[in-house]
Amino acid sequence: MDPYLNHSGKMENMASLNSANSALHFETEPNYGNRISTNGTLGMTQTVQPDIQKTRKISEPGPTSVDPNGFLVVDNVTKVYPTAKGPFVVLDGINLTINEGEFICLIGHSGCGKTTLLNMVSGFNTPSTGQVRLQGQPITKPGPDRMVVFQNYALLPWMTVTDNVYLAVDSVYPDKPEVEKREIVREHLAMVGLTEAADKKITQISGGMKQRVSIARALSIRPKLLILDEPFGALDAITKEELQEELLKIWSDHRCTVLMITHDIDEALFLADRLVMMTNGPSAKIGEVMTIHFPRPRDRARIMEDPEYYDLRNYALDFLYNRFAHDDDE
């Protein structure tokens, strides 16, 4: 029960901060080095804080070229689906370079093509033109080096928690001795806090636990790139925050590269090094890429006390709801 109290405490904290003038909190907060502050809620006009020497842009336009030596390179990718009414261009000229060890979040309105882009990285789908390369190798089909955490967990319900993870380990390392494989499974279940539930059937555990199993399974095979399609969308706020923190901790221990879709700006600001914001489809592009400089390890409460947090947040909100508002908004 205690952690829940903690969380709700934090959330209250956030709510009060949200409405308060950030200047009030300015003196109490740690100095993160360069910081820009913005006037106005939309963050369109930037003014430099007198004591800060260097200005930094909040966000940059989507790249028009890639670094050929990048870890993961999405090189001028276009995806066109042939439909009855003629070709339907989902993605149009996507360029993105991701460095090794980076945590990238992808945000954009429903239907703009985020999953389509992710599927071309995981290899479930192929670009119509252009290429996706991991460490210089063109991606042609799915593989365990780019493990996916599926949106609806995709666990096998007739197996136990342990067996689900074991199936992955056993498929990827068929030649390792059984004891070693068992140990990998045990270790990764412990990592996501599921030691107790190891022998339960998937049908007997909660949604949050399922997502934990899915993350444990994904990490147990040591992927170079971890791909998550809106992993916490179906979870309640508290479980979601817990899992975000766990994911962050695991990521910093494992040092894998993460590419994750989210609909939640706060989630992206807490987790990501960079936030890729997509324009609306059809013919969606990368509108802008926001760099998130909060120091790591990140602490949710401390980030939220940072006025830059609201600048970034407002900027992203403005991007999504003013500059690229959805035509048929809910």
Add this chain to the structure above:
Amino acid sequence: MVANAGTRTSGTNFSESLRSFWKKNGENIVLPIIGILGFLVIWQFASMAQLTKLPPPTSLWTDKQTQELLLYPFMDRGGLDKGLFWQTWESLKRVALGYTAAAIVGIGLGILVGTQPKVNKALDPLFQFLRMIAPLAWVPITLIALPNVQTAAIFVIFITSVWPILINTTVGVQQIPQDYKNVARVLQISPTKYFFKILIPSALPYIFTGLRIAIGLAWLAIIAAEIVMSGVVGIGFFIWSAYQNNYVSEVLLAVVYIGAVGLLLDRFMAFLQHKILPTDSRS
């Protein structure tokens, strides 16, 4: 239970639990009995009032020959003159053979058709056509096509019960969620492992549904199958010869046996289904 824990003795505990059992299941026991008795009484009066030529249910007892059959199911005077237990037993053996063949062919072919869309396109119309043919209609065909009556009888049972297994297995394999296939693809799971760890468990609820429908059909086909064989020990041929000899109450008794065995077979499959499938993955 907790309320009277102080005064509880083993005796009151027993009558207590009996009472709570009765409270929970009483209706489930009493109402079916009322239904069955009502049916028998109406039948009895209908026969006595000469509304039907069918003898009343009491004829099972009043008819001398039938009474003997009723009392001595295990008698064996050699040849065809055997008690109804042995007649049923022989029929069950035939059904077991035909049904096993149907299960093997149905599941095997179902998996093939379910995983290969081209094979499905080629064979589906043929299957849809063949499965509409009633068991009795197969009799003359099998008698001509197959070398002896033994195989012909088994074949009739096989061909009657194979369709639900085949069709349900096909659907079960086709319905494997894309998510599971995606997991298999990203992990690059070997085909054998995919077959045993994903395909079979995922399709199993459908396969069981097919098997359960099929056991009923296989048993239904026994009459047709044994008419084909003619002159063998078996409940189907027993009915046929009783009818030929106009022993109507013997027919009735045999029908009761057939119904009861069919019910038991279905319950048995339901039990297996329950045992093997986890409760929540049953379709």
